[in-house]
Amino acid sequence: MSNWDRFLDSFFNARVAAEYLPKVIEGFWLTILLAGCIILTGLAAGLALAVLRSLGIRPLNWLIIFVVDLFRALPPLVVIVLLYFGLPAAGLSMSGFAAAWLSLSLVLMAFAEEIVWAGITAVPRGQWEAARSTGLGFAQTLGWVVLPQALRMVVPPLTNRTIAITKGTALASVVAVQEILGAAQAGVSFSFNPTPLTLGALAYLVLFLPVVILGRWVEARFAWKR
């Protein structure tokens, strides 16, 4: 067997591919479910924290900054492992899926809060003043005037960060979640052939390329002339 044939047999073995494709497809849907859950809770929690922070209540803001810095500093894998393997010692146990969901949501929340907060502070003070001078209250000004502008500004970094963190769903394979990578690795250990990993990589491309393109579209759609 030539090197080239060996390469083809290792990574593009049709028989192995056919056998493990269904597993990888199952993993594909599980990845989508996990990513969707993380995006929903992570972004919602991040937005909520940024809004809370804009109230300017000192002790509350210290707490928010502490939590945010904590989850920005910790590697996501450490958070997952801590929740999955550490909590049972405290009498609480959660499934691998729940541990991955909660961990990555907390990480996304932390980054989203920082990004949205930066957007809020980047809205010129004059916008607040103009809105308040017409009698709009604090919450109305935030909701109708400041947040729409802040969110538009942060769509690009927020999209990038969201994509980066949802790619972290692959870390869930460590806590026995059969998402794409988990399913592919299982396939490799059963078949003694790395082809399932090729399928996994393809599955990630199928999943994330459209997301990246969507991110671009959103970016263009949300831009406006000043």
Next chain:
Amino acid sequence: MPGPILEARGLHKHFGHLHVLKGVDLLVQERELVFVIGPSGSGKSTLLRCLNRLEEPSAGSITVDGIDLLDRRTDINKARQRIGMVFQSFNLYPHMTALGNVALALRKVQGRGRAEAEARAREALDRVHLADRAGHYPGQLSGGQQQRVAIARAIALEPRVMLFDEPTSALDPELVGGVLAAMRELRESGMTMVVVSHEMGFARAAADRVIFMDGGRIVEQGPPAAIFGAPQEERTRAFIGQIERNHA
């Protein structure tokens, strides 16, 4: 003569150790156009911003249309609808059309339905001759048009007093005229106005009274002819001389 529509007494404002307003009294009669001039840093903007409580005065009292503005029980958001404000940098909401900018407070503050709010917003835009730009975003309007939309946004709420903080200083010279024309029409419709500006020609033609501020105090005030023609105070003379040299 009816009582003053706006009455500020003994206004002081501190920013930390900086004493910016040092006891300002300002009475404005209904339909009066008061013009405020003074060197940079003399406290003109701070005074205006105190008059709708964008700044909290450190001491003093402010009454607008019979409402005690500094009383804790006063609903400031309700009171602010009676005090329109126009800013040097327009401050239009960039994510809304001209119509959306004008209609926002009509809907969210005054609680009007969309149709009524937009009808009123169109009326206000018509008053500044921008009815045909209702669907444009601020980025698609010239500076002068943006400032006129900002005026429409304020007058749509039917304020009793309008405050202008250097409404034309951010504009290219050829765009100043349109904004001044809109202000003059507003004045002719009977609006009470307090205007901070360096547009001396406008002051001469339209102001009832000119106030010269320096160092956080009102130094001198009177009819435009008197202040510009025969100022009594040395500081006023120096300032007006300087302005006239700059515009010569």
